[in-house]
Amino acid sequence: MACSFAFFVAAPLIVLFYYAFTNGSGQFTLNNLKNFFVDPIQWGRLCYSIVLAVTVTLVCLVIAYPVAYI
Numbered sequence: 001m002a003c004s005f006a007f008f009v010a011a012p013l014i015v016l017f018y019y020a021f022t023n024g025s026g027q028f029t030l031n032n033l034k035n036f037f038v039d040p041i042q043w044g045r046l047c048y049s050i051v052l053a054v055t056v057t058l059v060c061l062v063i064a065y066p067v068a069y070i
Contacts, residue, residue: 023029036042 020032021028021030023031
């Protein structure tokens with residue numbers, strides 16, 4: 001059980017943080033985060049992702065509750 005947790009949850013998070021805090025040559029940098037908060041295109045993508053996540057969650061809830069009740 002702990003092995004599957006490490007593989008499916010912890011490993012992707014480690015990779016995500018690695019790419020967030022390193023540049024193309026693997027050196028530590030905060031420029032990626034600075035660029036994310038400065039670029040309006042990135043803010044648009046973030047808002048789109050949040051709206052998409054909320055929409056999918058609501059659709060799943062509308063479908064899942066009646067099916068679970070039946």
